[in-house]
Amino acid sequence: MKANGKIEIPGGENELLPLLYPFHETYPKKILSKFRWWRNKNLGKKLKKLNSTRSWLTVINRLGARGDTLITANVIHCIKNKYQNLRVNCITPHSELLLNDPVIDSINHPETFYSFDSSYFELIVRNEKNENVVEHNLKRLEINDFFYKATFTLLSSERIWAKSELSRLANPLIAISTRSKDEIKNWPIEKWTKVINEIKKKYTIIHLGDEKEPIFEHVIRYAGKCTMRNTAALLSQCKIFIGPDSLLMHLANGLDVKSVIIFGNARPVNCLGYSENLNLTGPQSDNSSWTHTLTPSENLEKPSSNMNQINAMQVLTAFESIVGPDSQSKTNDSIQPLIA
Numbered sequence: 001m002k003a004n005g006k007i008e009i010p011g012g013e014n015e016l017l018p019l020l021y022p023f024h025e026t027y028p029k030k031i032l033s034k035f036r037w038w039r040n041k042n043l044g045k046k047l048k049k050l051n052s053t054r055s056w057l058t059v060i061n062r063l064g065a066r067g068d069t070l071i072t073a074n075v076i077h078c079i080k081n082k083y084q085n086l087r088v089n090c091i092t093p094h095s096e097l098l099l100n101d102p103v104i105d106s107i108n109h110p111e112t113f114y115s116f117d118s119s120y121f122e123l124i125v126r127n128e129k130n131e132n133v134v135e136h137n138l139k140r141l142e143i144n145d146f147f148y149k150a151t152f153t154l155l156s157s158e159r160i161w162a163k164s165e166l167s168r169l170a171n172p173l174i175a176i177s178t179r180s181k182d183e184i185k186n187w188p189i190e191k192w193t194k195v196i197n198e199i200k201k202k203y204t205i206i207h208l209g210d211e212k213e214p215i216f217e218h219v220i221r222y223a224g225k226c227t228m229r230n231t232a233a234l235l236s237q238c239k240i241f242i243g244p245d246s247l248l249m250h251l252a253n254g255l256d257v258k259s260v261i262i263f264g265n266a267r268p269v270n271c272l273g274y275s276e277n278l279n280l281t282g283p284q285s286d287n288s289s290w291t292h293t294l295t296p297s298e299n300l301e302k303p304s305s306n307m308n309q310i311n312a313m314q315v316l317t318a319f320e321s322i323v324g325p326d327s328q329s330k331t332n333d334s335i336q337p338l339i340a
Contacts, residue, residue, distance in 0.1 A: 044142030051083035058115035061092035152254030162233035175238035
């Protein structure tokens with residue numbers, strides 16, 4: 001894939017550049033590059049034959065964000081569900097998130113002759129509100145059947161570590177992460193404080209995420225202290241996750257952890273929300289728009305957020321509906337209604 005005459009590097013990670021198939025700018029080698037581009041143009045029509053010959057296909061996580069890594073893995077799982085003999089190489093930043101995935105044949109090996117960009121940039125540009133991101137990619141490959149379900153494979157040693165690490169804490173454990181890299185997707189900190197102050201009466205709260213997470217009282221902070229894989233291992237031991245549309249949302253789905261996701265209108269839920277979750281959009285959700293970390297040349301209009309209109313009681317009500325009335329708690333207190 002090229003932009004402004006240059007090869008577009010997944011996630012801007014320069015170390016991935018040597019893995020990409022070169023696009024030659026001068027003849028006679030340019031003929032080979034154009035031939036390869038032509039052969040990949042209608043890739044969906046070639047997959048059946050590639051599958052029959054056990055050929056290689058490279059799938060590139062072109063947008064490159066951490067959450068997009070798991071979306072790309074989802075795309076690969078759907079491709080392999082139809083074409084089991086196809087061998088798939090994935091090029092992506094944050095490759096550690098895909099370690100141990102039994103469906104992906106290789107990670108960050110050089111790009112093969114046939115390759116496919118896993119991307120939903122077209123959905124962003126046209127401000128799509130209904131087409132799922134995985135469905136969008138598979139349509140480009142002429143694959144009609146899809147499932148939207150993240151996969152994350154933990155080693156038994158990682159689960160054992162997490163279980164030991166959290167063994168001193170009273171169950172049930174509730175995981176939270178409050179920040180996304182896109183500010184428009186972040187719920188106000190004062191509302192998070194209200195939710196934490198109520199949930200801590202019955203549950204132990206595990207705070208996950210990176211070093212940019214704010215400081216809260218009444219939580220066990222692991223934010224900024226763990227690798228992404230260790231974060232996933234800790235998350236696997238929790239009963240529920242609460243957070244924004246972020247990597248942790250995808251990890252929780254891949255680990256079958258029930259979640260309350262505070263979407264607001266920053267991104268369309270129909271495109272990115274998992275049906276297993278309670279996805280909170282707030283008022284005016286029909287005005288949802290896309291926000292993504294774009295390059296300076298991609299001057300898309302930034303939408304306004306309705307995050308402030310989602311109140312703490314909505315999040316607590318969603319949380320209680322998932323946790324259920326029979327959940328064992330560390331005290332006999334119940335969550336009391338509060339004014340948001």
